[in-house]
Amino acid sequence: MTNVYDILxxxxxxxxxxxxEEIRELLGKEKVTFYIGFDPTADSLHVGHFLQMxxxxxxxxxxxxxxxLLGGGTGMVGDPTGKTDMRKMLTPEQIQHNVDCFKKQFSKLIDLDNGKAIIENNAKWLLNLNYVEFLREVGVHFSVNKMLTAECFKQRLEKGLSFLEFNYMLMQAYDFLELNRRxxxxxxxxxxxxxxxxxAGVDLIRRKEKRPAFGMTFTLLTKSDGKKMGKTEGGAIWLDKEKTSPYDFYQYWRNVDDADVEKCLALLTFLPMDEVKRLGSLPGEKINEAKRILAYEITKIVHGQDEAEKAREAAEALFVGGQDMSSVPTVEINKSSLGxxxxxxxxxxxxxxxxxxxxxxxxQNGLTVNDKKVSDPNFIVTESDxxxxxxxxxRGKKNYNRIVIK
Incomplete structure (x- = not known):
């Protein structure tokens, strides 16, 4: 039986x-409980979270x-990691709404039935902490000098790190301690x-509980040029279809750089690695076949097979004569404009x-709508079109326009 460490x-x-070595041995010999934290700063997870899922x-x-672990408590403070400015403060009601949205999205990848997985909220233990007791139990184990050398604080130190944010590391470490105990x-x-x-969390458990604890990080989802993947001019690529439609989600992956295809297939699909390597090594124009498979597989996981099929059909209909959706001029209309x-x-x-x-x-037989020639200038446009x-x-052979109903 293959050790999941080797798969990862x-x-x-x-x-x-x-x-x-200890982590690999542990994962190979017993069932382990592990956690990943998700701060509810928006009402949907995005593709960066998808890798973690x-x-x-x-x-x-x-x-x-x-x-x-949903950060109903840490979300009240905000993680300074990777930020040059302080995060926007959310209300408890906004945080709870976001937490509820996350739960639905987790269920698409994680089996939540019969205790096979746990969804927990750190608001349960963080929001009612006695500050003095917390300082005595947790704060005593942290060196300020050491904390200030941490990468997560360096960018914020340039503009000014608030004491609110400085507490974030302690809170996350305490989360790990609580989950270890519970x-x-x-x-x-x-x-x-x-x-x-x-x-910080690993060290805290080893000091407080005198028992082993471990940590592992995974690669960030970046393009071959080092920039974060999952961003477009319009913002993040969300997992919620109301924020990023299944079609636009599919198109994003259909249009990734050739150099990123194999990495995305390995990290973001369940295809066997032999197939991943075969697809990733396709030469020249054939790499487009790998991109189609990548887009379909990811969309199927996030939005289901029906939506993936629809997105693929829509994309293929537009990939005519080398004309891809990303270059098709698009205009939006209201239903009231039809008829x-x-x-x-x-x-x-x-x-x-x-x-x-x-x-x-x-x-002149030069106008086509949805691949059908228009012969009647009085043809009435309805929603069924x-x-x-x-x-x-x-128009003609190569001039495309896409008209979208809002």
Missing amino acids: LERGYIKQTTHE MVMSHMQKAGHRPIA YNCVLQFGGDDQWSNII CSIVELLVNLHILSSKSEARRLIN FKNSYMLVR
Whole structure:
């Protein structure tokens, strides 16, 4: 039986470990309870979280028990890691709403039934802490000098680190201690930017409880140029389909750089590594086949097979003559704009400059809607002409426009 540590290593997840040999031995001989923390700073998880959820899924499939720790308490403070400015303060009501949204998204990758996984909220123990007792129990074990050398504080020190944020490391370490006491949780995972915070928790348990605890970070989801993956001009790529549609989600992965395909297949799908390597090494234009598989597999995991099929069909319909969706001019309309002729619609949307130009194009057999030639200038556009909420118009051989219903 393959040790899950070797699976995580082969697929490229593991970045740093506190005790590599001990962790590998532990994961190979017994069922382990581990945790990953998620601060509810938004009402949806994004693709950076998705990588962490994949780790949880691999671990659970190998028989280990995940804890998804939602930061209802730490979210009241805000993690300074990777930030040059202080995070926006959220109300308890906003945090609770975000926590509820997260729970639904976890269930798509993690089996939450019959105690196979735990969703916990650190508000349970953090919000009612006695500050003096906390300082005596936890604060005494932290060196301020050592904390100030941590990567998570360095950027914030340039602009000024608030005492509120300075407490974050103590709170995260205390989370690990509480989970260790409550659930015998012995391993904390996190992105590599969490390394300092994870070490703090491991050290705290070893000092307070006199028992082993371990930490592991995984690689951050970055492009080949080192920039974070999962960002577009419009913002983050969210897992909530109301914030990022399944189609746009699919398209993001369909358009990743050639150099990133194999890494994304390894980290973000469950395809066997032999297949990952085969697809990642496809030469020239054939790499587009790997990108299609990547986009489909990730969309299927996050949004389900039906949505993945729809997104793939919509994307393939638009990938005609080398014309990809990312370069197709798009205009949005309200349903109230429907019910007019195709000629009126195209002129109203400034796709064509005049009705006479539109009629001439139709007479010359040069206007296509959803791959069907338009022969009647009085053709009435209705909602049924919009597949997956859009209609594709082609003028001549290569000029495309996409019309989307808001």
